[in-house]
Amino acid sequence: MSTTSQKHRDFVGEPMGDKPVTALSGIGEVLGNKLEEQGFDRAFVVLGQYLLLRKDGELFTEWLKDTSGANTRNATSCSQCLREWCDSFL
Amino acid sequence: MAALSNKSDQEIKDLLDEYGIKHGPVVDTTRPLYEKKLKEAMAKAKVTVTKPSPDRTFYREDQEEVTYVTCQTPVRSEGPSGDGKPYMRSRPEYSERDRVDDKPYSRPEYSERNRVDDKPYSRPEYSEIDRVDDKPYSRPEYSEIDRVDDKPYSRSKLEYRERDRVDDKPYSRSKPEYRERDRVDDKLYSRSRPEYSSGRQYIDEPHVYNTPSSSSSYSKPTPVMKSGGVVKKENTTSSGRLIPLWIQFLVFLIVAGFLYFIFTNMESAESSPFNKIQ
DSSP states (O other): OTTSOHHHHHHHTSOOTTOBGGGSTTOOHHHHHHHHHHTOOBHHHHHHHHHHTTTOHHHHHHHHHHHHOOOHHHHHHHHHHHHHHHHHHO | OOOGGGSOHHHHHHHHHHTTOOOOOOOTTTHHHHHHHHHHHHHHHHHHHHTHHHHHTTTSOHHHHHHHHHHHHHHHHHOOOSOOOHHHHHHHHHHHHHHHHTTTSOHHHHHHHHHHHTSTTHHHHHHHHHHHSOOTTOHHHHTHHHHHHHSHHHHHHHIIIIITTSTTOHHHHHHHHHHHHHHHOOSHHHHHHHHHHHHHHHHTHHHHHHHHHHHTTTSOHHHHHHHHHHHHHHHHOGGGOSSOHHHHHHHHHHHHHHHHHHHHHHHHHHHGGGSOOO
16 A cells, blocks of 8 residues: 555545546556547546456556557556556446 | 467457467457467477477487478478477377487497487477576586486586496495486486496497587587596596405405315315215
């Protein structure tokens, strides 16, 4: 818990609803724009992709890096954020 | 390999399963990722097909390494087209070529080792993984002895150097050697090693000094050179032995004298039954 950011805790603490992608931990403005260009304009779409990859953190991280050019740290953070959200709400 | 992008989703899925890649459904958004993973897996499979040869050289001489490389390419050009089992193809070539190339040395030991080599995936997997990770052969850990283990010639050489100063006791000496080495590397080779060390003591004596210097070029040069250098020293100057030569002769004479004494006593014992008790 101490290693997670506030953003992470905010996202994981409640259903995501229609939150934008930038609400995801590790996804800032730049990465958010890149994802929106690809069609991932909402957090739940990214969640969909995460679920399509069978909730595999490694696969998802790799996908995120390829799609948005994220670095390992951000991609891992986003993956972790989604995993914890799924643990609570899925 | 045909262009991955031309394959259908189902074919991509089948390929992923073949390479053992965990995956979800192949969809528009996931397909590029899976294609990339397949490409990596194929490239890695091709690399591992060739990689075993340098690993092989620890057991073989130069000749074999060269022949491996040249023969591997036609195999690869056929391409693991759709079959992720490059190992299967390469292995028969190993065994065949081993039998051919190992002729200059003791043949029976080699054929046994070939059988050992044919133990499937472990060796090539070792080769690609070992270099990176923990080297199950644990070559660096063993320093002297392990270096010796990987090269049968250098191993028998080491036996010579450290223990086989007295040439008339090869078997007794070789046994403790491979016993402890069996404990040390409890792998495929342990079984075949006894044959190596015992059989090779005499046969490979001249070769032992030659091969390590030649194999040193690609394998670990320093230790091999060291052992080669020590052996050469032993070859040239007998003063480098642990047990001086005169002691060995003395022991030999004592043992011979003892046996003769026993023999003569036996003779006299035989003659006694002929004396009738009067």
